[in-house]
Amino acid sequence: MNTFKCICLLISLLLFAPMQAQEKKQNPETETEKKPFFQGVGIAVDLGGIGNKLFGGTYMSSEVAAEVNLLNRYMPVVEIGYGVSDMTDEDKNISYKASAPYFRVGMNYNFMHNKDTYSIIYGGLRYGFSSFSFDISAPDLQDPVWGGSTPFHYEGLSCTAQWVEIVAGIRAQIWKNLHMGWAVRYKRLLSYTEHPNADPHYIPGYGVYDNVKFGFTYNIIYYLPLSKKK
Amino acid sequence: MRTRTPSPLRHLLAAVVLLSGIAACSDTDCTTSNTAYVNYNIYDANGNSVSLTGPVTVTAAGTDSVLINQESNLQSMQLPLRYTSTEDTFVVHLSEVLFDTIFVTHQNIPHFISMECGTGMYYHIDNARCTRRIFDSISVVNPDINFDANEHIQMYMPAN
Numbered sequence: 001m002n003t004f005k006c007i008c009l010l011i012s013l014l015l016f017a018p019m020q021a022q023e024k025k026q027n028p029e030t031e032t033e034k035k036p037f038f039q040g041v042g043i044a045v046d047l048g049g050i051g052n053k054l055f056g057g058t059y060m061s062s063e064v065a066a067e068v069n070l071l072n073r074y075m076p077v078v079e080i081g082y083g084v085s086d087m088t089d090e091d092k093n094i095s096y097k098a099s100a101p102y103f104r105v106g107m108n109y110n111f112m113h114n115k116d117t118y119s120i121i122y123g124g125l126r127y128g129f130s131s132f133s134f135d136i137s138a139p140d141l142q143d144p145v146w147g148g149s150t151p152f153h154y155e156g157l158s159c160t161a162q163w164v165e166i167v168a169g170i171r172a173q174i175w176k177n178l179h180m181g182w183a184v185r186y187k188r189l190l191s192y193t194e195h196p197n198a199d200p201h202y203i204p205g206y207g208v209y210d211n212v213k214f215g216f217t218y219n220i221i222y223y224l225p226l227s228k229k230k
Numbered sequence: 231m232r233t234r235t236p237s238p239l240r241h242l243l244a245a246v247v248l249l250s251g252i253a254a255c256s257d258t259d260c261t262t263s264n265t266a267y268v269n270y271n272i273y274d275a276n277g278n279s280v281s282l283t284g285p286v287t288v289t290a291a292g293t294d295s296v297l298i299n300q301e302s303n304l305q306s307m308q309l310p311l312r313y314t315s316t317e318d319t320f321v322v323h324l325s326e327v328l329f330d331t332i333f334v335t336h337q338n339i340p341h342f343i344s345m346e347c348g349t350g351m352y353y354h355i356d357n358a359r360c361t362r363r364i365f366d367s368i369s370v371v372n373p374d375i376n377f378d379a380n381e382h383i384q385m386y387m388p389a390n
Contacts, residue, residue, distance in 0.1 A: 092345065146310075148312070198341065
């Protein structure tokens with residue numbers, strides 16, 4: 001129920017913000033100032049996925065994104081990355097390996113589109129997809145009733161997964177066309193390939209398997225000097 | 231006079247706080263033994279749940295394993311399957327001379343549960359049959375055996 005309320009809140013944010021902007025359009029000063037439709041292209045790299053491994057996480061991902069700025073308000077975005085997990089659980093002695101590319105498409109909405117600033121606060125939606133295979137091995141299963149054991153070792157279990165994300169983040173200019181920002185991502189798994197022997201532990205682009213989870217991205221963004229951002 | 235309107239920033243902060251609250255709610259529920267059991271229920275000819283009168287003992291045929299020992303008013307039972315075999319045979323004793331044998335053929339499915347809970351054995355029941363001294367018939371109602379507490383097999387008593 002909390003999840004539902006939260007999704008409603010974020011969707012309402014995306015819907016209400018344009019309405020506020022509509023009201024402000026009636027101001028004669030802003031009416032005369034027509035913004036160009038195409039405002040530029042930004043290329044972003046995510047450092048959060050690399051940092052995750054450095055700070056003791058069980059996986060690493062690297063990601064680039066291309067974002068088009070339309071009216072300084074709508075920002076369609078494509079994100080392409082590569083996720084790697086090669087881990088062994090020391091307690092259970094379970095090893096898991098997966099590595100594959102992933103893709104996301106979606107759009108950001110700049111809540112500060114009518115402010116004369118390079119810093120932005122934005123919300124957005126994403127659809128994510130990854131097709132990958134994973135290897136998993138664990139100690140033999142010991143029959144507790146009659147004795148005997150069965151090996152547990154599987155390689156190349158193929159899987160596809162798709163998910164949606166709600167994004168909220170901020171960005172600030174650090175030098176000329178170079179910007180920096182971070183975002184939190186609320187992720188919900190839509191579907192994945194089920195195997196009789198194992199569900200995926202790590203999904204590239206999504207993270208460690210859970211129906212709902214959070215992600216964090218830390219981005220460096222470069223706006224291509226095709227045209228002025230403002 | 232200054233009027234306060236809800237700013238996108240405050241909306242955003244509220245959303246982040248809410249989302250953080252959801253993220254904090256994560257639980258891990260592992261079963262204690264990682265062993266999946268087949269759940270049997272006993273019914274009369276009309277489909278009503280009944281119990282076997284007298285003490286019931288269930289053994290695994292070909293072994294000295296006693297799975298249920300002298301239990302009275304038995305309405306249901308949980309029996310394991312063998313990891314290294316695809317057919318298991320159980321004997322349900324009402325007395326030394328009155329007993330039935332249950333034959334269960336199954337597939338064994340080693341399964342990764344999670345990093346926290348480890349691995350366990352799931353099963354798929356292909357067939358179940360029994361002799362007819364105590365019971366009249368046997369029916370597999372849910373062939374997939376995992377850690378869910380579902381009913382898998384129904385045992386029916388004769389009409390009289």
